[in-house]
Amino acid sequence: MDGGEKKTVKRRSQERVLQRDPERTRAAILEAATREFAENGMGGARVDAIAERAGTNKRMLYHYFGDKEQVYLHVLEEAYVGIRTAERELHIGDRSPEEGIAELALFTWRYFLKHPEFLSLLGTENLHRARWLRQSVRLKELHSHLIVELTEVLDRGKKAGVFIAVADPLNVYLTIASLGYFYISNQYTLSTIFGRDLQEKDNLDAWERHIVHVTLASIKA
Amino acid sequence: MDGGEKKTVKRRSQERVLQRDPERTRAAILEAATREFAENGMGGARVDAIAERAGTNKRMLYHYFGDKEQVYLHVLEEAYVGIRTAERELHIGDRSPEEGIAELALFTWRYFLKHPEFLSLLGTENLHRARWLRQSVRLKELHSHLIVELTEVLDRGKKAGVFIAVADPLNVYLTIASLGYFYISNQYTLSTIFGRDLQEKDNLDAWERHIVHVTLASIKA
DNA sequence: CCGGCCAGTAACCAAACAGTTACTTGATGA
DNA sequence: TCATCAAGTAACTGTTTGGTTACTGGCCGG
Structure with a gap:
């Protein structure tokens, strides 16, 4: 919508502290998902919401678990x-x-x-x-x-x-x-x-x- | 995807029998919605599915009830x-x-x-x-x-x-x-x-x- | 007998969504 | 010390979804 350049991805220098701790990330996703599914059910739960609650992003969720x-x-x-x-x-x-x-x-x-x-x-x-x-x-x-x-x-x-x-x-x-x-x-x-x-x-x-x-x-x- | 003409809407001659029965349509939507919500919950229920189950379409649902x-x-x-x-x-x-x-x-x-x-x-x-x-x-x-x-x-x-x-x-x-x-x-x-x-x-x-x-x-x- | 009204239709739209891609960064062991 | 690989990021994509628009056609009061 706003930017035209597709290949040259500009990246802001590290905002969030890198965890680099697979066990912790996995556990954080699981805990966030527990709350999200409990509050909204299967149909109402949002993958983006889980990732955000876990302090990570969707890529990691799919990396560790495959799918929703x-x-x-x-x-x-x-x-x-x-x-x-x-x-x-x-x-x-x-x-x-x-x-x-x-x-x-x-x-x-x-x-x-x-x-x-x-x-x-x-x-x-x-x-x-x-x-x-x-x-x-x-x-x-x-x-x-x-x-x-x-x-x-x-x-x-x-x-x-x-x-x-x-x-x-x-x-x-x-x-x-x-x-x-x-x-x-x-x-x-x-x-x-x-x-x-x-x-x-x-x-x-x-x-x-x-x-x-x-x-x-x-x-x- | 297939047709290009946007304004000139071509219409096939009446496929479904016109009901023209507000009470019946309203009741059909309500019954279809009961099943859809019961089976899928609020987050999982689909407005399109309700309309189809009721043998009508979304427009009527919004006409009679306002929103989901x-x-x-x-x-x-x-x-x-x-x-x-x-x-x-x-x-x-x-x-x-x-x-x-x-x-x-x-x-x-x-x-x-x-x-x-x-x-x-x-x-x-x-x-x-x-x-x-x-x-x-x-x-x-x-x-x-x-x-x-x-x-x-x-x-x-x-x-x-x-x-x-x-x-x-x-x-x-x-x-x-x-x-x-x-x-x-x-x-x-x-x-x-x-x-x-x-x-x-x-x-x-x-x-x-x-x-x-x-x-x-x-x-x- | 006709003009407006209301039931009804289907195509359309913008936002939200699950899932993907292309890329960066840090740790490690040879 | 540097190649490799796993951990991590953000932007992107195709599809689904709630909701809307533009239109059709039967019916009824004047």
Whole structure:
């Protein structure tokens, strides 16, 4: 539009400090992309915005990840690895069955509350019917640990007579996850239509207690 | 790309039958937009796609609604009106308190199951922090009816000694909605990572029973 | 019976977008 | 000490996209 010379590129002398640190640049892109995808979804996220947020430019993003979809896939994988890794350090089997379940419920709720971007990414992925998650080879074995440990805790509770016999591990986890996910991810529409700020501390505390109460009430003998 | 003449527009004689039916065209756009927004979110939805799905063209869409955001707002409003209208016909106060709560839980679950596009729209709206919902004047008074009626049922249950005294109407509704919403809207990632098809009839039926069971268990005296 | 109005069409436009190209710079090891 | 190669930059490109313009044609009140 303004300049005519196409070949002779004039360059201003270095404005940004050169990083020359591949690990750092890659990590910065991934973190910036996490925020961008979480805030805008797959369709709304902008490659330029990710590059700018990461303090680099598009060329590097394509250099490290190939294309937009691959960046998204890496972001999604990292997010799942994050929660499942933290979960592993819980050792819900170390205490009584009731305490174990309560601990898992509390952990899940607090993790969701601390990482709303994870919930947002799940929302985006489900909007697209798990299109990228299904392609991921990395995430196939990640989740079995949770179910195995939960099954063990429930079985101990059944033998001790404190839990009902029909308690299904997956259903118990889905109950915990449902109550946390919906409250946080849908807080904006809910606060609007019911005229109550769900982010207020009192309401958050009440819901935390509610999740533990509901989860235990649903499996107690 | 092919034709050169800019001013002299040549027109093929009428290919599509002229509808000349404003009501129908408007409704067709709204229905097509509902599907497009539900499937792709705000950022992913395409105005051209909506027009094509509606069997019309962009000009009409802009004629009736102004711009993309207004179309989306109308879609969202229609969706909320849909569920709240159906809800009103329930009359959960007509039976015993326990039956009333069970009825509301069943209705909500089945409505969600039948209208996944509503859940998707909620997800999109929450991704954008209720940006459009908050602007809507039409949807302010729509939801109070639900809370009023639920409060009445819970109070009756408390007086009869079947419900606990601390049961909060909003929390009861959030419990019901959480369990339905999460299971359906996150079914794709959940089915993938846990290797169980959540759309299978047996699983759906089990979850329906589970929702009623959990809701009642959490408020029973 | 005709002039203006409104539903409808298709071609068009500028901006935004994902992805590419052509080039520069700094570190390293032979 | 200099050739090589990876890290980095900015300008460019073809396409898509939301939104507009210029036009057509059926219908209805005067």
